[in-house]
Amino acid sequence: MVQHVTSSDRLLVKTRNINDEPAPKQVNQKQQNTCEKRLPSVILVGSMKSGTSALIEFMNHHPQIAACRNPDEPAYFTRHYDNHSFDWYRKLMPCSFPNQLTMEKTPGYFYGNTTALRIKQMNENTKILMIFKDPVEVAISIYAMWKAHNDRKVRNKQFEDTVTVLDDKGNRIIDPDSPIIWYCRYVHHVKAWVDIFGKDNVYAVDGSAFEDDPWDELKPLEKHLKIKDFYRKEYFVFSKKKGKFCFLRKPLKAQCLPPYKGRPHPDVSKDLIALLKNYFKPYNKEFAQLMNRTFVWQ
Numbered sequence: 001m002v003q004h005v006t007s008s009d010r011l012l013v014k015t016r017n018i019n020d021e022p023a024p025k026q027v028n029q030k031q032q033n034t035c036e037k038r039l040p041s042v043i044l045v046g047s048m049k050s051g052t053s054a055l056i057e058f059m060n061h062h063p064q065i066a067a068c069r070n071p072d073e074p075a076y077f078t079r080h081y082d083n084h085s086f087d088w089y090r091k092l093m094p095c096s097f098p099n100q101l102t103m104e105k106t107p108g109y110f111y112g113n114t115t116a117l118r119i120k121q122m123n124e125n126t127k128i129l130m131i132f133k134d135p136v137e138v139a140i141s142i143y144a145m146w147k148a149h150n151d152r153k154v155r156n157k158q159f160e161d162t163v164t165v166l167d168d169k170g171n172r173i174i175d176p177d178s179p180i181i182w183y184c185r186y187v188h189h190v191k192a193w194v195d196i197f198g199k200d201n202v203y204a205v206d207g208s209a210f211e212d213d214p215w216d217e218l219k220p221l222e223k224h225l226k227i228k229d230f231y232r233k234e235y236f237v238f239s240k241k242k243g244k245f246c247f248l249r250k251p252l253k254a255q256c257l258p259p260y261k262g263r264p265h266p267d268v269s270k271d272l273i274a275l276l277k278n279y280f281k282p283y284n285k286e287f288a289q290l291m292n293r294t295f296v297w298q
Contacts, residue, residue: 035095039086040068041101042127042225043119045193046110048183049141050133050207053257056105058214058247061235064227066096068104075106077118086122101127101225111183113192127225128197133207134297135184135284136276139163142180142264153179159266163276172272174279184280187287194290208297214245216222 042065044052046180055071060067062133068074076089096102109115119126132138143162146154154162165175174181193202203224210217220231237248239256246256284298 032097033098035097036089037093038096038102039090039122040093040102040104040126041123042101042129043109044103044105044107044129044131045115046107046130047132047138047186047189048107048110049138049145050131051205051210052105052107052131054214054244055129055131055205055210056103057255057257058218058231058236059103059221059247061247062227062230064100064230066094066100066102068093068102073106073109074104077115078106078112079107086275101227110193111189113196116193116196124197124209126197126201128193128202129221130190130193130202131205131206131207131210132186132287132295135186135280136273137208137297138179139184139276140265141266142183144263147266148263159268160272164272172275174275181279185283187283187290190287190290199292202291204291204293206293206295206297208270208295211244212296266278 001147042138043055046052056067056069059065060069071092074089074092075078075247076084076092093102093104109119116128119128124233140159141153143159163175163178164172164181167173176182190202190204203221205217205221214236215231218231219229220229235247236245237246237254239246242256244257246254248254284295288294288298
């Protein structure tokens with residue numbers, strides 16, 4: 001699980017100022033208008049199982065977005081920061097022009113203050129994007145993913161056993177220490193990002209609304225990022241096979257996410273769904289107030 005860092009501990013977090021690294025070579029005006037690898041100015045940090053892959057895939061079609069797709073998730077600030085420089089990270093990014101925003105996504109970034117502090121050390125003006133679905137749906141999706149990967153946290157366990165415990169009277173209650181439940185208490189994680197970057201630099205996409213109508217969520221995101229009006233409703237076609245929207249811009253054929261996206265979920269009882277919804281309700285309310293928006297799944 002990701003390390004938690006309190007405000008009083010921030011000076012102890014291992015960070016690196018980009019100014020401490022060798023300065024880039026000076027370039028002339030002609031070179032400034034060429035395609036170059038640049039550090040990301042937009043980072044999609046999470047949350048897990050809420051549509052990060054679809055969001056960055058659709059955003060990558062925008063002519064002013066150059067999104068990192070190889071690797072799909074660079075994970076620089078969580079896995080490679082201690083051993084590699086910002087320049088190493090920059091070389092992972094796609095080639096972009098000055099009028100484009102370089103972007104990457106790593107959902108694992110969302111769950112730790114340390115990551116937010118490291119990104120701010122790189123560029124305090126980085127635009128932080130997040131996407132969120134109903135935490136009950138996400139909890140089930142995390143379980144399905146871990147099951148598919150034979151993760152030890154869910155090995156030989158049903159979903160109910162991973163998110164609940166018995167109280168003193170033998171009643172099933174939500175286990176607050178469950179790793180799955182911890183991931184889905186959004187407000188506890190997002191507070192650090194808002195504190196470190198400020199509300200103006202942290203933007204939340206409604207993952208459920210995005211899944212139902214991608215265009216409707218992408219239009220305000222264009223305005224937030226101050227990029228040109230590009231998306232049209234007709235660019236998105238619904239795939240009956242996938243049960244999700246794909247991107248279509250003629251004469252191209254529809255581009256959908258790979259088969260491992262949208263794996264089957266286990267059957268969950270109505271009683272457990274109700275128990276989970278009731279547990280998350282106060283956390284969701286606090287989260288919506290913090291982000292200053294409503295979500296269709298609330």
